[in-house]
Amino acid sequence: MDWAERIGANLAEVERRIRAACDRVGRDPAEVMIVAVTKTHPPAAVEAAVACGLRVFGENRVQEARAKIPLCPGSARWHLIGHLQTNKVREAVGLFEMIQSVDSLKVALEIQRRAEQAGRRMPVLLEVNVAGESSKFGYAPDRLLEELGALNGLSRLEIQGLMTVPPWSPDPERVRPYFRRLRELKLACEERLGVPLPHLSMGMSGDFEVAVEEGATMVRLGTVLFGPRASAVRSGAGDGAEAGD
Numbered sequence: 054m055d056w057a058e059r060i061g062a063n064l065a066e067v068e069r070r071i072r073a074a075c076d077r078v079g080r081d082p083a084e085v086m087i088v089a090v091t092k093t094h095p096p097a098a099v100e101a102a103v104a105c106g107l108r109v110f111g112e113n114r115v116q117e118a119r120a121k122i123p124l125c126p127g128s129a130r131w132h133l134i135g136h137l138q139t140n141k142v143r144e145a146v147g148l149f150e151m152i153q154s155v156d157s158l159k160v161a162l163e164i165q166r167r168a169e170q171a172g173r174r175m176p177v178l179l180e181v182n183v184a185g186e187s188s189k190f191g192y193a194p195d196r197l198l199e200e201l202g203a204l205n206g207l208s209r210l211e212i213q214g215l216m217t218v219p220p221w222s223p224d225p226e227r228v229r230p231y232f233r234r235l236r237e238l239k240l241a242c243e244e245r246l247g248v249p250l251p252h253l254s255m256g257m258s259g260d261f262e263v264a265v266e267e268g269a270t271m272v273r274l275g276t277v278l279f280g281p282r283a284s285a286v287r288s289g290a291g292d293g294a295e296a297g298d
């Protein structure tokens with residue numbers, strides 16, 4: 054398989070669809086960043102994606118990122134998009150430019166501690182489980198608002214916005230209410246904090262156009278760029294999960 058050829062053609066089509074979605078709602082396509090999700094794919098795929106102009110990559114497991122990132126071009130920047138266990142925080146702080154999946158005060162406190170040791174600030178998104186699915190990680194909206202003050206008090210965390218993985222549906226219109234809810238929750242957080250939060254990370258291969266219409270500033274795209282993943286490589290806990298090891 055020729056990664057560069059595949060990714061180049063797919064990216065052109067994705068960019069066209071993002072522009073069209075922006076046009077429908079009067080947004081500037083420059084506000085929408087593609088996070089290319091490379092889980093299960095080899096460094097050669099990242100290299101080809103970088104050659105196509107992609108710069109920001111998402112991995113959902115620290116263990117996989119640890120092996121992959123050193124083999125990828127240095128210009129690639131990495132976001133963690135899967136659940137983070139406290140015992141992997143130290144490593145995550147060393148590997149990732151942003152952690153999109155902060156889902157508890159416990160993990161935030163550990164990020165604070167490890168970022169301080171590393172002498173850095175860590176940009177983060179707060180992951181929200183907007184539909185209250187028991188199979189998924191993420192804050193319940195009420196709980197997020199309760200803990201927001203404590204999270205915001207952590208000097209080494211730079212809270213840049215919210216992220217969600219909504220329920221899957223073959224009809225992206227059915228997912229729209231969840232994206233809308235995340236946007237409204239971001240407004241509520243901004244009101245509490247008294248500062249704007251720049252990012253809404255929402256939208257995957259099946260529903261990114263609807264997410265863009267609802268205000269996404271980051272869309273996390275795997276399949277639509279790289280093709281289907283070998284399902285055998287996925288953990289049984291689901292795509293968003295960090296396997297316990």
Ligand SMILES: *Cc1c(COP(=O)(O)O)cnc(C)c1O
Binds near residue numbers: 090092258292
């Ligand atoms: C795998 C994954 C994606 C990308 O999924 P696709 O449907 O392949 O685009 C996005 N976000 C998270 C959290 C993921 O785990």
